[in-house]
Amino acid sequence: MKRSLAVLTALAMTAGTLIGCGGSADTPAAEQPAQEQPAKEEQAPQAESTDTETAEAENSGAEGRTEITFWHYMSEDKEGKFVNEAVEEFNNSQDEIFVNAQYLPRAELMKQYTIGVVSGELPDCGMVDNPDHNSYASMGVFEDITDLYNSWDEANFMEGSINSCYYDGKLYGLPWGNNCLGLFYNKEMLDAAGVEVPTTWSELEAACEKLTTDSCKGLAISAIGNEEGTFQYMPWLLSSGGSVMDLTSEGSKESMTYLYNLIEKGYVSRECVNWTQADAEKQFAAGQAAMMINGPWQFSGLANDAPDLDYGVAKVPKADDGDYASVLGGENVAICTGANVEASWTFLTWITSKEKSQEICKSIGRFSPRADVNVQEMFEGDPLNSVFAEVMPNAQSRGPSPDWPEISAAIYTAQQEVFTGQKDVDTAMADAQAKIDAISQK
Amino acid sequence: MGANKMDRKEQMLGYLFIVPAVVYMLIFIGYPIVYNWIVSFQDVTALTLGSDTRDFLGFANYKAIFADVTFRKALLHTFVYTVGCLVIQFSLGFLFAMFFAKKFTFSKPIRGFIVISWMLPVTVTALVFKFMFAEGNGIINAILLGLHIIDQPIGWLLNGNTAMLGLIIANSWVGIPFNMLLLTTGLNDISTDIYEAASIDGATGWQKFVRITVPLLKPTIMSVLVLGFVLTFKVFDLVYVMTGGGPVDATEVLSTYSYKLSFQLFHFGEGAAVANILFICLFLVALIYLKTISRDEMM
Numbered sequence: 001m002k003r004s005l006a007v008l009t010a011l012a013m014t015a016g017t018l019i020g021c022g023g024s025a026d027t028p029a030a031e032q033p034a035q036e037q038p039a040k041e042e043q044a045p046q047a048e049s050t051d052t053e054t055a056e057a058e059n060s061g062a063e064g065r066t067e068i069t070f071w072h073y074m075s076e077d078k079e080g081k082f083v084n085e086a087v088e089e090f091n092n093s094q095d096e097i098f099v100n101a102q103y104l105p106r107a108e109l110m111k112q113y114t115i116g117v118v119s120g121e122l123p124d125c126g127m128v129d130n131p132d133h134n135s136y137a138s139m140g141v142f143e144d145i146t147d148l149y150n151s152w153d154e155a156n157f158m159e160g161s162i163n164s165c166y167y168d169g170k171l172y173g174l175p176w177g178n179n180c181l182g183l184f185y186n187k188e189m190l191d192a193a194g195v196e197v198p199t200t201w202s203e204l205e206a207a208c209e210k211l212t213t214d215s216c217k218g219l220a221i222s223a224i225g226n227e228e229g230t231f232q233y234m235p236w237l238l239s240s241g242g243s244v245m246d247l248t249s250e251g252s253k254e255s256m257t258y259l260y261n262l263i264e265k266g267y268v269s270r271e272c273v274n275w276t277q278a279d280a281e282k283q284f285a286a287g288q289a290a291m292m293i294n295g296p297w298q299f300s301g302l303a304n305d306a307p308d309l310d311y312g313v314a315k316v317p318k319a320d321d322g323d324y325a326s327v328l329g330g331e332n333v334a335i336c337t338g339a340n341v342e343a344s345w346t347f348l349t350w351i352t353s354k355e356k357s358q359e360i361c362k363s364i365g366r367f368s369p370r371a372d373v374n375v376q377e378m379f380e381g382d383p384l385n386s387v388f389a390e391v392m393p394n395a396q397s398r399g400p401s402p403d404w405p406e407i408s409a410a411i412y413t414a415q416q417e418v419f420t421g422q423k424d425v426d427t428a429m430a431d432a433q434a435k436i437d438a439i440s441q442k
Numbered sequence: 443m444g445a446n447k448m449d450r451k452e453q454m455l456g457y458l459f460i461v462p463a464v465v466y467m468l469i470f471i472g473y474p475i476v477y478n479w480i481v482s483f484q485d486v487t488a489l490t491l492g493s494d495t496r497d498f499l500g501f502a503n504y505k506a507i508f509a510d511v512t513f514r515k516a517l518l519h520t521f522v523y524t525v526g527c528l529v530i531q532f533s534l535g536f537l538f539a540m541f542f543a544k545k546f547t548f549s550k551p552i553r554g555f556i557v558i559s560w561m562l563p564v565t566v567t568a569l570v571f572k573f574m575f576a577e578g579n580g581i582i583n584a585i586l587l588g589l590h591i592i593d594q595p596i597g598w599l600l601n602g603n604t605a606m607l608g609l610i611i612a613n614s615w616v617g618i619p620f621n622m623l624l625l626t627t628g629l630n631d632i633s634t635d636i637y638e639a640a641s642i643d644g645a646t647g648w649q650k651f652v653r654i655t656v657p658l659l660k661p662t663i664m665s666v667l668v669l670g671f672v673l674t675f676k677v678f679d680l681v682y683v684m685t686g687g688g689p690v691d692a693t694e695v696l697s698t699y700s701y702k703l704s705f706q707l708f709h710f711g712e713g714a715a716v717a718n719i720l721f722i723c724l725f726l727v728a729l730i731y732l733k734t735i736s737r738d739e740m741m
Contacts, residue, residue: 111705117492135708140492217578225688226706270600271577273689288579337492402488406707413690420600420689 065098066343071126073106073331078300079364086360090350097343113141116336124339125348127176127331130164131227131398131408137167138402142334146171148345154353160397161369165332167402173334174352177366179295180326180395181235182387183317184302187310189216189290197314201239201258204317208267211290218267220280220289221259223419227405228277229412230398231327232293233259235316238325238396244407247414247433248426254319256425260418273419285309295329296388297365313387328395330366367392403439410435475721482714491710503715512691513716516699520720523610523695524674528667530614535621535666540655542622543629553622560619568683571612575599602692605685609693613680617673621666628662629655661735668731672724696720 070087074080080103087101102123104112110132116122117139128136136142149155149171161175185197193211198204208218223229236259237244242252262268269289272280277294278301284292285305293316302309318324333352335344350356354372361368367375367389375392379385398404414432417423423431482504484490485497507513542553559567574581575598583595598608632655640650656663678697681687687694687702694702696716704713 107705114491114705114708135488139488139708215579225686225690269578270597274572274599274685409707416688416690420602422602422690 065096066340067098067100068124068340068343068347069100069102070347071102071104071109071112071123073104073109073127074364075105076103078304079297082360082363086351086356090347093350097346099347110136113336114139117141120338122336122339125333125335125344127333128173129227130161130175130328130330130332131400131404133164133173133332133334134167134400134402135405137172137334140337142172143337143339143341144170144172145174145335145341145345148341149174152349154349156354156370156372158369158371158393160328160395161330161332164397164400165334166400173332174348175369176331176333176352177357177361177364178328178330178369178392178395179297179366180328180388180391181232181293181295181316182326182391183291183314184284184294184298185291185312185314186284186287187312189287193290197312198317199314200317200320202320205262205265205267207291208262209265212267216287217269217283217289218291219262220275220283220292221268221272222275222277222280222293223259223272223412223415224274224276225412225416227408227412229273229415230408231329232277233411233415234327234396234398235293235325236319238327239316239322240319241322244398244411245436247411247429247436251319251322253425253429256415256418256429258319259415260425263419270419273416281305284311295365296367296385299365299384313384315387315391324391324394326391326395328397330369406439407436410439478714478717478721481710482718484711486710486714488708491708499711503711507712507715507719510712512694513699515691516694516696516716517719519606519693520675520677520695520723522606523613523677523693524671526606526610527613527617527674528670530610531617531621532667532670534614535618536625538618538622539625539629542626553626557619557623559615560617560623562616564616564679565683567612567616568680571608571615572599572684575608599685600689602689605689605693609677609681609684612684613674613677616680617670620673621670624666624669625659625662628659631662632658664731664734668727671727675724675727676720696723 072080072083074083083103084101087099091098106129109126110129113122113126113128113136122141128142157175158178161178162171165171165173165175183198189211190197190207193207195207195210196203198207204219212218222232233255234244236242236255237252240251240255240258242249242255246252259268263270263272269275269283275283277298280289280292281294281298281301282305283289284294285302287306287309302311315324316326333348335341335348351360352370354370357368357370358373358378360366362378375389376386379389398408401407410432414423414428417428417431418425422428483499483501485499485502490496538553538556542549575583577583577595577597577600580598582598583592586592587595596604599605636654636658637650640654645653676697677695678701681693681695681698682701685693687698691699697720700713700716700720702713703709703716
């Protein structure tokens with residue numbers, strides 16, 4: 001009896017810690033919606049002054065209306081407020097459906113989808129990063145909306161974007177917003193060093209040499225060990241003629257060697273292996289990097305962090321004998337399994353309609369994925385956005401493949417191995433290729 | 443006879459009182475553990491996660507992870523990290539506890555300040571240390587360079603060995619006050635009479651420490667070490683925020699690797715198997731602890 005009691009106690013001791021380990025990671029999820037709620041209520045009175053009738057409906061919450069939840073990862077202090085505004089506009093525009101928008105950090109949101117498949121606690125609709133869409137569709141997180149889509153007369157999206165929503169020939173979502181990468185440069189620093197905006201790799205290296213000082217690096221990139229690292233590596237890989245499916249080709253290796261040299265020469269901080277794209281933005285904003293590779297979603301962050309910074313945007317420099325290349329980033333929205341499909345579809349088709357899509361994408365630093373929105377025309381005369389708008393149509397998508405997370409892991413691992421000097425380029429790329437081959441053979 | 447009946451009644455009442463706790467534990471602790479064990483024996487990937495019928499694989503997931511180089515590294519890293527942290531935080535914690543037991547002026551407020559690091563959220567600590575260890579503009583390199591201890595900045599979190607050292611230092615900073623507090627409580631329980639008696643007998647300070655303090659503190663020391671081991675071994679947030687298991691997999695520990703397998707690569711079965719290895723390690727430590735405790739009690 002005493003012995004079994006001891007075993008039980010031991011079990012309880014360890015069990016508590018094991019659960020605690022999972023539990024602590026869960027807390028943000030539990031807290032976020034709770035924080036979201038008061039924010040919602042604060043917004044309600046504002047609506048009252050504009051329209052008393054809808055305000056009454058607002059005050060009584062969603063009473064009498066079909067309530068649906070919408071998960072997104074547009075951070076509350078930046079793009080999120082525009083999402084909330086759009087959702088509020090939708091709620092006020094009709095009295096059938098009431099949408100509750102909930103913010104969760106990206107990694108947390110993705111985890112909650114996975115958990116939701118097992119526990120059945122999924123929202124009605126939500127956002128997903130486009131390279132991951134296939135994986136979550138294969139998991140059964142999302143509803144097949146092929147038929148609804150085919151009977152929607154406003155269905156008109158760019159091919160690369162809508163393709164990322166297809167899995168196994170069926171459609172599991174709608175494109176929400178696109179983005180891609182460009183070269184941000186600090187005008188003052190370039191002028192002071194007498195450097196032209198670089199367009200090729202050689203020019204970039206020469207520019208870095210002049211711009212790098214004791215307290216300032218030439219270029220900031222993110223090479224972190226997750227999807228962001230792969231995303232940032234793609235333009236280099238593609239420009240020198242490399243490919244995700246052939247990492248041991250000359251072009252693929254050339255791109256990795258080029259970046260490694262920039263680090264070895266001290267033009268790019270080795271610290272980049274721990275930097276997210278947001279960290280790279282902080283370096284650039286603080287004047288610790290004269291240039292950075294980043295996307296249009298950083299405009300709002302830069303305006304906050306460094307309102308006086310005079311910067312410009314150019315295309316990511318191309319390999320000396322290659323072409324400009326960029327990678328397609330962005331989010332899709334989808335309806336979750338077992339959700340209120342009808343109400344969710346109404347909401348999603350409203351928010352991805354031509355008018356709304358172009359409006360919301362503009363405010364959150366994205367480009368509308370709709371084929372009937374001419375982004376070039378829209379941003380004509382805007383020196384920053386027009387660059388991205390020009391790159392957008394040729395930006396290459398990642399995947400689509402349900403195995404993308406594993407392929408991506410092979411790539412960012414190789415990048416980290418090279419940048420930290422653990423493996424030379426040849427070995428790292430060969431190892432990564434071996435992993436990718438193993439995945440596709442499964 | 444009547445007394446016996448009374449006893450039984452009281453006993454029943456006792457069980458009744460612990461029922462809520464037991465039910466709670468079964469649902470919220472027992473069920474996830476059992477579920478995790480089941481998952482670790484099944485073929486659970488992105489494709490089969492939602493389906494009701496998953497193939498039973500036996501020990502295939504366990505074989506797979508033990509054949510996996512990264513897992514073996516993660517296992518080793520977890521032990522290196524735990525032992526490293528325990529040595530530093532226990533010895534320094536002990537020193538601090540002895541120091542503050544002296545009860546000099548301001549000893550209490552200063553002790554209070556030290557405890558702040560234990561009360562900070564781990565994510566905050568991790569971020570602060572990440573900045574401090576930065577290669578280019580981190581304060582640690584700035585100080586070391588300024589004192590001419592090093593002549594080149596060290597990429598603390600960029601090399602495997604120094605990254606692990608960085609994690610150990612950050613965690614020890616949190617762990618020292620925890621060790622100190624528990625040991626201080628233990629020290630306060632030792633009667634001053636014993637020390638006085640020893641002084642009269644002519645014992646030196648070192649003799650008092652080795653012959654009185656340590657033996658009488660043994661139960662406290664044991665629990666501090668075991669609790670410290672358990673808390674350190676299951677580290678997640680600190681590693682996740684500071685290095686994310688990197689560079690490459692140089693600081694990958696069991697918890698972060700389990701997370702990566704499950705939620706980034708969608709190999710749920712293998713992720714569960716890694717979590718169970720973590721569980722077994724902690725379970726063994728807890729058993730050893732209980733065994734030593736009960737032996738001491740019998741003596």
